[in-house]
Amino acid sequence: MIRLYCECGAKLKTRPENAGRRIRCPKCGKITRVRPIDVELGEAASPRAASRPSPARPEGLSGDLALDAGSSDALETRGSPPLSPSGGSDAPPAVELLVFADDPPPPPPLPRVEFTPEAAAEEALRGRRRRSAADVIEQPVRGFWADAGLSFAYPFMPVGNTTTFMIVAIMSAAREVLVFAPCLGLIGQLCIFGWLAAFFMNVVAETCSGKDDMPGIVMAGGVWDDIIRPALRFVAVTLVCMLPAGLLMATLLVKRLPPGPMLAFVVGAVGLGLFLWPMVMLLFSLDEAHQLLRLDLIAATLVRSFFPYLAIFLMLGVIAVLSSVTSLSFVMAKFLSSGAKAFDLGSNIALRVALDLVSTYFSVVSMRMIGLYYRHFKQRFAFRLE
Known part of the structure; x- marks a missing residue:
């Protein structure tokens, strides 16, 4: 996931294929361009996030769920949705993806390649013993x-x-x-x-x-x-x-x-x-x-x-x-x-x-x-x- 923060302090998460496109903050409504920065879950993609004070961790909760539950601007969590003040479970507002004419086209999905060590060894062996005409790349x-x-x-x-x-x-x-x-x-x-x-x-x-x-x-x-x-x-x-x-x-x-x-x-x-x-x-x-x-x-x-x-x-x-x-x-x-x-x-x-x-x-x-x-x-x- 790509993680970034809005200027209002809201934490936003979106999928990697939306890199380079614009999304709307569900808290303040400000439009933000998604930068293709991959970070691990739980780490911030913005320098501002590093200076933000850590929220208090409620008793009985642990890990990222406690961090997100204690933050008033949490919009998405890794596990269950954040707890509401009334004790119920409210789903976080969805991030709205905006499409503009000048947005770059989304990158094509990377092909899934399964290359086992056995296949790599076999390919190396064929490369050594087989001088196939697939190597013909130079014209006379x-x-x-x-x-x-x-x-x-x-x-x-x-x-x-x-x-x-x-x-x-x-x-x-x-x-x-x-x-x-x-x-x-x-x-x-x-x-x-x-x-x-x-x-x-x-x-x-x-x-x-x-x-x-x-x-x-x-x-x-x-x-x-x-x-x-x-x-x-x-x-x-x-x-x-x-x-x-x-x-x-x-x-x-x-x-x-x-x-x-x-x-x-x-x-x-x-x-x-x-x-x-x-x-x-x-x-x-x-x-x-x-x-x-x-x-x-x-x-x-x-x-x-x-x-x-x-x-x-x-x-x-x-x-x-x-x-x-x-x-x-x-x-x-x-x-x-x-x-x-x-x-x-x-x-x-x-x-x-x-x-x-x-x-x-x-x-x-x-x-x-x-x-x-x-x-x-x-x-x-x-x-x-x-």
Whole structure:
């Protein structure tokens, strides 16, 4: 309640939604504007009230009721109405609310929000593990082809990306050293793979949201959210894409059908899976894999954005070819320079680290390309991701 005092000394109370409006004092008739001052019951909202002497408290009464009953200008009480001199109970006169043309409109009621600690924890968990497209608040400042060309410099521009990429490259190269370790090396490789999977998917999500900076490399969600779950999602992308080809191959083996015609269908299914890989990776990176159940919407999206999607697919193919050629060049150069000793233990580790560095670089560029597809052509999607 908002409490204030009239100049005649009468105590007035009204509801908070009447803040800024005018009321009439029922004692003297003077019009007073309600000031939006919230005070606790029993405390005055006026300096004058602090200097007023406290009235005598009648015997047999206690608390605010006694205070209001002993005050001749009490107009409202928290509990029962004040006692009249005759001992009866008279209701206090109601405060008259006046409406003037220059009065500000009453503020809208605040929505009631129930946010339990469990809901807050769940929302924080989703925020850590889900880079949803609801974060897309920045419009692209460059054209698609300009952004696509700059993707090859993305691991090094801006400067902060260089540091992040170096850390990622070192972590990825550590897997090649762990190959020669015993059983614990396999566990370390799996942990690094899950961490890299989370990083690659976050590159897609950050690009979708309009950012040019690489995602952070902190682990805030624990082993499950930052290692195991991203690894499963990353593997699931390939499994989903190759599912039609796998089913056809299983049918071919179980039914013992002639391999001629069925083999053509298997090859076609593999090609379809490779073509859909960027879209599936995009949905898994944004934690929207359930959209794959709406094949009609996926097909409509690909039709609406066929040429941009085809361009992305072809650029990813070029990246794969460049990665393969670069890796093969490393192998040939090492073999020609070292001859038969090219593949001893030390040379083998150095070569594997070099090839892993190339693979990591082109993987980051590929994830950047997939994010650019959504950033520039999201208006053509048949379903909403934000």
